[in-house]
Amino acid sequence: MDRQPPGDTDQSAAADGSLSCYRHPGREANIRCTRCERPICPECMVDASVGFQCPDCVRQGSGTGHGPADGRPRAGAGGAGAGGAVLADPRLVTKILLGINLAVYIAVLARGTGLVDELMLIGRARFHYGGPVEGVAEGQWYRLVTSMFLHQELWHIAFNMLGLWWLGGPLESALGRARYLTLYMISGLAGSALSYWLAVPVQGSLGASGAIFGLLGATAVLMRRLNYDMRPVLVLLAVNLVITFNPWGGIAWQAHVGGLVAGTLIAIGMVHAPRERRALVQYGTCALVLVAVMLVVVVRTAALT
Structure with missing residues (x-):
């Protein structure tokens, strides 16, 4: 998985300086993944021991990097935690x-x-x-x-x-x-x-x-x-x-x-x-x-x- 070092230019930054989720362009994201530091929206947040991680980092960290890469969100702040179940329909x-x-x-x-x-x-x-x-x-x-x-x-x-x-x-x-x-x-x-x-x-x-x-x-x-x-x-x-x-x-x-x-x-x-x-x-x-x-x-x- 490509990682974005802290010093690199953030490609998810909008024209007005705000951040957009790397998985949902145009959706406001005010926090970053604690591992790769990419901006993530609430639908993409997976609760970690410290802060939140993106679904890609969770799959990689739990040894399931080959898992579904369909962009579907996982349970977030109160959900299943790291490696939580994929939500086929978040609504x-x-x-x-x-x-x-x-x-x-x-x-x-x-x-x-x-x-x-x-x-x-x-x-x-x-x-x-x-x-x-x-x-x-x-x-x-x-x-x-x-x-x-x-x-x-x-x-x-x-x-x-x-x-x-x-x-x-x-x-x-x-x-x-x-x-x-x-x-x-x-x-x-x-x-x-x-x-x-x-x-x-x-x-x-x-x-x-x-x-x-x-x-x-x-x-x-x-x-x-x-x-x-x-x-x-x-x-x-x-x-x-x-x-x-x-x-x-x-x-x-x-x-x-x-x-x-x-x-x-x-x-x-x-x-x-x-x-x-x-x-x-x-x-x-x-x-x-x-x-x-x-x-x-x-x-x-x-x-x-």
Whole structure:
């Protein structure tokens, strides 16, 4: 493999002086491989004992230099580490989540409010359109999950799915599929749990916003870990929080806050886990957040019943 000595001219430098990933020309890369010092983007980063390496150096260092040279990214900051599995499609889980949300939305269009009543988050039983609708307190805990994939208005699902696509793809590449899916699901559950705890019990809520805010928090943690410019993600977070707490209401702010807090905590555990105990710290953090979510649900249920 050709190596670029530190003193050589960087062929990946853009016209404005910024660096571009050597495998993805035009994509901004603010860090270099610790072995060959070529600039790499988040999709190409493989977590090493110190810093990050590019996939080519990982294959060479692990004795698999003859392996696939198709340019496909490997799991990054929270992924499988050196020699991690090749990600054939770095957005596979994101696409599946998008598909599930869209499928449920189409089902709602076909069946109407009846399906919404069956799947949305309701804390306690209420009468709706002349019939009783039971909630989580009556044992329908599945609503904590189904409400995460439920949308009723076009603007609502459009906004959330755009957020999922923009935030989810890079995170899936950086964390790996299993960790990314765990982050998404627990963040969404945390949003549902906080809504269940703090919102009016008979008030219904729905949407993937809790999970999306979890991805937003995780993005901020990852960008801070990689020493990226934090201003874009902080501006995006500020705008979303302003929308969340707008004076006109109509938004389940509890889900947004719950997802944001959970996603941030999980990402801290994933991104900053020490190499020698990486899996234990990463999944241990997820387990602790999940236990906290379950505790909130159990305590709230006891209070309502």
